[in-house]
Amino acid sequence: MKRNWEGVVLKVMGAKDFTLEVTGKDEITPDFLRVHVRDGGLLERSGLHPTMWIRLWFDDAGKAHQRAYTLVNASPADGTFSMDFALHNGVAADWARSVQPGDTIDATVQGSSFTFPQPVPRRIWVVGDPASIPAINSLLDERNLTAAGAAPVTAWLEYQHDADPSLQVRTSESDVVTWVPRKRDGAALVEEVCDALTAGTVSVEEDFFWIACEASSTRAIVKHLRKTLGVDKHRIDALGYWRV
Ligand SMILES: Cc1cc2nc3c(=O)[nH]c(=O)nc-3n(C[C@H](O)[C@H](O)[C@H](O)COP(=O)(O)OP(=O)(O)OC[C@H]3O[C@@H](n4cnc5c(N)ncnc54)[C@H](O)[C@@H]3O)c2cc1C
Structure with missing residues (x-):
């Protein structure tokens, strides 16, 4: 090969x-x-x-x-x-x-690296889909190890198959997960996430953002964080996990 x-x-x-x-x-x-x-x-x-x-x-x-x-x-x-x-x-x-x-x-x-953000974030905002659930679960496990009881996670997970929302996401009681059906080439997810992430809900100084969904959706959400909300790039871990 x-x-x-x-x-x-x-x-x-x-x-x-x-x-x-x-x-x-x-x-x-x-x-x-x-x-x-x-x-x-x-x-x-x-x-x-x-x-x-x-x-x-x-x-x-x-x-x-x-x-x-x-x-x-x-x-x-x-x-x-x-x-x-x-x-x-x-x-x-x-x-x-x-x-x-x-x-x-x-x-x-080659190329993989991650350390849990310090100081511990006020909240972690996560956007993903089934391809990034393995990574999201390891992020949740690490949060439970290094910051038990802190850094609650708010996550949106895009799905395309009826059984996807049954996939295990290892949340704790303080976490919130919303499953969003993939519609309009991902625009539905981007709109729901960007409508929820506002100057009123996000702490630009204290929150952390972990974004790993389809590449153009990932780019659109990161643009909203950086340009609209002014989030520093060090508070964002984003990677397009797949491409349409
Ligand atoms: C850092 C990183 C970690 C990843 N970890 C995982 C993982 O643990 N598990 C996992 O399943 N994926 C994971 N992915 C995503 C995976 O690498 C891609 O989905 C990859 O493109 C799949 O390759 P393929 O050959 O099956 O499909 P491709 O040849 O890349 O694509 C074929 C067709 O399938 C579509 N497609 C590809 N991936 C997806 C998808 N996830 N959902 C819907 N449609 C898709 C494409 O749009 C295209 O039409 C990860 C990606 C990255 C960047």
Whole structure:
């Protein structure tokens, strides 16, 4: 499988390569699969942090396609982790549908980093969808560890499948999650979020914003935060997780 220029650039940047071996998979919903892997030494060499993601190399007729996936239930002691696949039509999603125990896939670690904001934010505002639920859950776990009882989360999660709102989001009592059906190419989510995030509800000085949904929606929400509300970029962690 031939990697394109991305593989060359990652090598130059000192990226670490690993081969993961699939040990099994579980259907969480008809549109969301969890694939379990042995890590090929990845956790020992790369460590682990909240929201950690890796680059997987999927083979499509001999051509390599790189896609990002988030670590779930990682166990450095056992050298294992899982990855959750939100299903649609794509090489990565198709791989998850058909993969069998014993299959392998190459992975590269480069570019993922996150430390929980300090001082602890007054509130964390989150926007995501099933693709970013694994990262959101690790963010919630980290909040519970480092700031138990503080930094309540208000989250909007966009969904496209009826079963999506049944996906587990590890909130605590002070958190609020609103599921928003994807409508008008994501405009419904952007409007609902931007209408709620105003100078009256947000503390520009004390809040933190974690945004990971479709790329153009992510950009629109970040623009609202930066340009309309004047939020400092250090208070925003935003990354488009997929593209229409
Ligand atoms: C840092 C990071 C971490 C990520 N972690 C995860 C994760 O843990 N689990 C996960 O499921 N995804 C995750 N993603 C998103 C995932 O990398 C993308 O969805 C990726 O494009 C899927 O590749 P594909 O080959 O299946 O589809 P592609 O070939 O990229 O796209 C094929 C078609 O499917 C559509 N599509 C792609 N992704 C989605 C989606 N999520 N929802 C709806 N339609 C989609 C595209 O618009 C296109 O029409 C992450 C992305 C980033 C940047």
